[in-house]
Amino acid sequence: MPANVALVLFSVLIGVGCGGEGADPGAQAAPAVTVSPVVERRLSDERERVGQIRAIQEVTLRARVSGFLQERRFTEGADVAEGEVLFVIEQAPYQAKLLQAEAELARAKSELQELELELRRTRTLHERQVTSDAALDAATTAAGAAAADVLAAEARLKQAQLDLDYTTIRAPMASRVGRSAYDVGDFVGPESGSLATLLSLDPIHVYWEVPEQTLLDFRRASAARRRDGDEPIRVTARLRFGDGSLYEEVGSWDFVDNRVDANTGTQTARAVFPNSETILIPGQYATVLVQVGEPRKALVVPQAAVQEDQGGRFVLVVGSDGIAQMRRVTMGARDGIYWEVSQGLAAGELVVYQGIQKVRPGAPVSAKQVEPEAGLGGAS
Known part of the structure; x- marks a missing residue:
């Protein structure tokens, strides 16, 4: 072997041996994660539905x-x-008809007056046995017909007045x-x-569809409260627009239909909302946030912190020693970016909601506590 090649090989072997001395191949920096404490919030039983806004009164004007x-x-x-x-529809023809009807009524009244006078004369003569029964009957009939003519003329006048009034809408x-x-x-x-x-725009109605099972559960709960003598369950509604903003006014639930739609398995519900600034317009769609009952206290974590495997849902809890541990949890209602924890966590414990994929249970982490924001996920 040439001397220069042997020298190179010797140098490489020496370098490798020296470089491996004291190295720890298992040493690795703790992954950086973002954590949030388990906090107590006031939650309510809130359901989201797609609602359509409709006018309380809709009138079609016709001539x-x-x-x-x-x-x-x-x-x-x-x-x-x-x-x-x-x-306003042209009024001149109807004003003329009204004048004609007034004239006809005046003539009918005049004829009636004359025939009533004639009837009184004939009745006096009949009492003196000067005129026959037939003459009295004829005078009576003529006066009655004249009275009927007056009634007919009055009806025509009233109709003419109505027609004139109808020209103004x-x-x-x-x-x-x-x-x-x-x-x-x-x-x-x-x-x-x-x-x-x-x-009509103020107030205004919002309609939405409710699954029949949801209303069945509500009716059962309401019946139980009545049996116990408790107050009725309070139901209110809020609206969220397509841009994510909330309507400032709170609506009150005032109607549920009396039958289930056989095609959809739902019942129509309705709430009435104040609309003094006419923000809500008939035909508009919005998300209806239906709150059933009064708010209650509950422990919550960011939804992004909750993971699931074959064993169920779990979170990664970071202890005071900086070690992340898996904890099985039972979850309740969702509230925006938060999720109610029914069992498994205590207030103040820190859970990982960002950087979850970097964490191995039982390993240390570099945790940074940051308030969660809408839109943040746990897969980063």
């Missing part, structure tokens, strides 16, 4: 008489007051008016359909 549309006195999409004039309630289906100058009548639609 009750025919004629050319003479005025439209509202701005489309504006709020209108109860009794406010919205449409008013808002039956405080509401918001939609788009007008007709313009000034259009001919409208009872067959024209909707002129415009009014929707």
Whole structure:
């Protein structure tokens, strides 16, 4: 073997031997994890449902008489007051009919007055046995017919007045008016359909579907409370919009339908919400957060801290010695990013919710306590 090659090999062997002296192949830095303490929060039995907002009152305006549309006195999409004039149909023909009906009534009354006078004369003569029974009967019949003519004329006058009144279309309630289906100058009548639609906005209803089992459990719980003489279960509702924001007002549950939908296995429920600023609009969808009963105290951990295997759910608890240990837990209700712990943990214990995959139970960790935020997971 050449001398230079042997020298190189000798140097490598010496270097390897020296480099391995004192090294600990098992030594490894403790993984960094983020922990959160087990805390006590006030929780409520809250269910999420998809809800649709609907007006409490929806009125379709229709013409009750025919004629050319003479005025439209509202701005489309504006709020209108109860009794406010919205449409006016041409009134001249109906004013003329009203004058004619008044004249007919006056003539009928005049004829009645004359025939009643004639009846009194005939009755006096009949008492003196000057006129026959037939004459008295004829006078009586004529006066009766005249009285009927007066009633008919009064009815025609009333109808003429109604028709004239119907030319003015008013808002039956405080509401918001939609788009007008007709313009000034259009001919409208009872067959024209909707002129415009009014929707009441404050207060307003929200509807959602509830599984029949959920309502069955609620009815059983309510019956038990009644038997025990306890107060009824209080049900309130909140709304969460698509952007994640919450509606400020709280709604009250005021209706559940009287039957289960055979196709969906659900019952329709409803809550009424104040809507003075008209944030809620009919047809809009929102998530309904239904709270059943009063809030209660419970221990919670971040949902990201809870893992599951064949043995069930568990968390990794970091003790005062910095060692992570697996702990079996029983979980309850969820509340946002938190999850109720029914059994297995005590207040103040630290659980890992970030960096979980780096941890081996029984091994040390480098723990940093940080308040959890929505959207954080435990797989990083």
